[in-house]
Amino acid sequence: MSFSFRAAVAERHFDVSLALGPTETVAVMGPNGAGKSTLLSTIAGLVRPDTGQAELNGRTLFHLGPGTHQWTPPHRRGTALLAQEPLLFPHLTAADNVAFGPRSAGVPARRARDIALRWLAEVEAEDLAGRRPTGLSGGQAQRVAIARALAADPGLLLLDEPMAALDIHSAPLLRRLLKRVLEGRQAIIVTHDVLDALMLADRVVVLEKGRIAEDGPTREVLERPRSLFAAGLAGLNFVTGTLTAAGIRTAGGQGIARDLEIAGHLEEPGEPGQAGAAGLPGAAVFPPSAVSVFLTDAHGSPRNSFPVEVTELEPHGDQIRVRGGGLAADITPAASAELGLAPGMPAHFVVKSAAVSIYAT
Amino acid sequence: MTFRPRQPYTGIPRWVSGLAVLAALVVVLPLVAIVARVNWGNFIPLITSESALEALGLSLRTSAASTLLCIVLGVPLALVLARASFPFQRLLRSLVLLPLVLPPVVGGIALLYTFGRQGLLGGTLQVLGIQIAFSTTAVVLAQTFVALPFLVVSLEGALRIGGQKYEAVAATLGASPGTVFRRVTLPLILPGLASGAVLSFARSLGEFGATLTFAGSLQGVTRTLPLEIYLQRETDPDAAVALSLVLVAVAVAVVALAYGRTGAPAGRGPIQRPTAPLTTGGSVR
Numbered sequence: 306m307s308f309s310f311r312a313a314v315a316e317r318h319f320d321v322s323l324a325l326g327p328t329e330t331v332a333v334m335g336p337n338g339a340g341k342s343t344l345l346s347t348i349a350g351l352v353r354p355d356t357g358q359a360e361l362n363g364r365t366l367f368h369l370g371p372g373t374h375q376w377t378p379p380h381r382r383g384t385a386l387l388a389q390e391p392l393l394f395p396h397l398t399a400a401d402n403v404a405f406g407p408r409s410a411g412v413p414a415r416r417a418r419d420i421a422l423r424w425l426a427e428v429e430a431e432d433l434a435g436r437r438p439t440g441l442s443g444g445q446a447q448r449v450a451i452a453r454a455l456a457a458d459p460g461l462l463l464l465d466e467p468m469a470a471l472d473i474h475s476a477p478l479l480r481r482l483l484k485r486v487l488e489g490r491q492a493i494i495v496t497h498d499v500l501d502a503l504m505l506a507d508r509v510v511v512l513e514k515g516r517i518a519e520d521g522p523t524r525e526v527l528e529r530p531r532s533l534f535a536a537g538l539a540g541l542n543f544v545t546g547t548l549t550a551a552g553i554r555t556a557g558g559q560g561i562a563r564d565l566e567i568a569g570h571l572e573e574p575g576e577p578g579q580a581g582a583a584g585l586p587g588a589a590v591f592p593p594s595a596v597s598v599f600l601t602d603a604h605g606s607p608r609n610s611f612p613v614e615v616t617e618l619e620p621h622g623d624q625i626r627v628r629g630g631g632l633a634a635d636i637t638p639a640a641s642a643e644l645g646l647a648p649g650m651p652a653h654f655v656v657k658s659a660a661v662s663i664y665a666t
Numbered sequence: 667m668t669f670r671p672r673q674p675y676t677g678i679p680r681w682v683s684g685l686a687v688l689a690a691l692v693v694v695l696p697l698v699a700i701v702a703r704v705n706w707g708n709f710i711p712l713i714t715s716e717s718a719l720e721a722l723g724l725s726l727r728t729s730a731a732s733t734l735l736c737i738v739l740g741v742p743l744a745l746v747l748a749r750a751s752f753p754f755q756r757l758l759r760s761l762v763l764l765p766l767v768l769p770p771v772v773g774g775i776a777l778l779y780t781f782g783r784q785g786l787l788g789g790t791l792q793v794l795g796i797q798i799a800f801s802t803t804a805v806v807l808a809q810t811f812v813a814l815p816f817l818v819v820s821l822e823g824a825l826r827i828g829g830q831k832y833e834a835v836a837a838t839l840g841a842s843p844g845t846v847f848r849r850v851t852l853p854l855i856l857p858g859l860a861s862g863a864v865l866s867f868a869r870s871l872g873e874f875g876a877t878l879t880f881a882g883s884l885q886g887v888t889r890t891l892p893l894e895i896y897l898q899r900e901t902d903p904d905a906a907v908a909l910s911l912v913l914v915a916v917a918v919a920v921v922a923l924a925y926g927r928t929g930a931p932a933g934r935g936p937i938q939r940p941t942a943p944l945t946t947g948g949s950v951r
Contacts, residue, residue: 378843380840380842380843386834386835392831396853405836
């Protein structure tokens with residue numbers, strides 16, 4: 306009872322391999338155009354990859370390559386897809402929508418209706434049974450759509466940003482609901498919201514440019530990001546370079562000067578040959594709250610100082626987030642006013658080396 | 667133009683409004699002329715004469731048959747044109763639309779050289795003992811030939827704009843292509859199908875040139891109402907005018923049926939499939 310997947314779609318520069326345990330829920334995150342939707346469409350059978358192989362609970366979904374052309378059509382895959390829009394069939398009532406999957410599987414009308422009502426109750430929408438989709442709010446419609454997907458009894462549930470189209474009042478309710486129904490199920494959820502990953506997923510996969518940039522338990526990915534995207538999710542500053550004895554030497558790019566030394570404390574506890582790690586690609590990671598902003602280069606020796614040009618100032622909670630050189634610093638409004646910061650000004654971002662985590666990527 | 671305070675600014679120049687009035691007159695005035703010319707005293711006897719009733723009955727029967735044929739053939743064609751991708755698809759789409767702009771008499775000749783005794787399929791059909799030209803079947807074929815594009819165009823628009831998101835979701839829920847077509851696609855395109863069918867019916871009812879060329883004008887067999895009108899015009903203008911008015915009334919009813927809906931809110935949902943109605947009513951050619 307598991308899922309394995311490997312596929313390449315040359316046209317979309319997509320090449321991903323992924324496996325799920327029997328009751329595992331994986332959150333797929335990544336910037337727009339990274340291939341998240343391609344991943345779901347390929348699994349569901351709506352996009353045919355050039356090469357690859359996928360298996361769900363012992364059944365081959367596709368096996369395409371030189372000499373092999375196995376292909377299971379979408380309706381025989383057991384991979385129900387829940388999209389951003391509920392896409393309830395507008396000509397059917399909520400109950401008939403939910404009964405659609407069982408009916409398609411050949412379940413008699415009356416029993417299909419019982420199944421539908423049970424799933425509607427499961428998503429707290431039994432009172433909507435007789436309503437048409439046009440009369441439902443976004444949150445109600447998405448709840449019915451979840452019931453519809455689950456009623457089809459999928460081996461693998463695919464969720465494509467199910468909360469993205471909802472207002473901020475409906476999203477928490479739906480997230481709680483998903484947490485309950487995803488328990489003990491195989492599911493892949495594409496999301497932009499780090500909260501979804503935290504609450505719903507056992508594991509996070511970060512896609513970038515059609516490749517897996519990062520793959521690991523949610524907590525680990527957020528605490529120790531290895532990609533710029535994951536660092537952004539976790540709200541951390543992220544600078545890549547090569548490891549040195551005391552930190553990293555920056556590789557340039559990202560608006561940070563080349564060959565800048567960033568001192569920090571090397572993490573990777575228990576990894577053998579730490580001294581030998583020098584020269585490997587690594588990252589320096591630190592929270593914006595640890596960064597102070599100065600107008601001049603005020604050096605204390607265990608500090609890192611980055612000359613930057615301030616690009617943006619924005620409110621961030623009760624702080625001001627100052628962006629520059631691809632980094633972020635959180636300072637108090639009073640400090641910002643005192644410095645007289647404005648976009649375009651040169652400044653120095655200073656961070657104590659004790660606040661900088663260094664690890665190999 | 668008088669300024670009405672509650673009307674928002676339109677920015678239409680005066681001369682444009684003038685031309686618009688002229689355009690409206692071009693359409694409306696001939697209709698008024700027909701109504702003015704009707705011999706009301708004899709109206710009922712004129713439209714209930716034996717030949718008139720026979721022509722009307724034939725027109726209704728053949729138009730119903732060709733509309734049915736248009737639906738049976740047009741829905742699959744529109745679906746394939748809108749959703750599938752295959753070589754020469756664009757060429758096929760253009761060719762299917764050709765009868766819209768082709769003079770019907772040319773269509774009639776084309777049909778004659780397809781199904782006629784000397785035609786492309788004539789030999790084969792003769793072996794099978796089937797004689798199509800100058801029969802009621804020919805009338806239906808001629809009407810289908812000219813009316814099919816109306817149905818295909820209005821359906822294809824509805825299908826393309828709607829996309830296939832619902833179909834994709836239905837498939838992932840376990841519905842086979844047959845079930846998806848029956849339970850999702852067909853119900854969703856039903857409004858487009860209805861207006862397309864009404865337009866096809868109207869076009870069939872008004873069909874003249876192709877029918878005359880391919881089917882001839884035999885009373886009770888191939889002489890439809892437009893042909894009867896054309897014939898009566900020579901001998902009994904009053905009858906021609908009265909029958910014309912009948913066709914005008916049918917056309918008005920058809921336009922009301924096909925477009926009456928668009929005035930009211932068509933759908934209230936966030937996602938709907940707008941239909942792309944064709945702006946051509948039934949015309950007597």
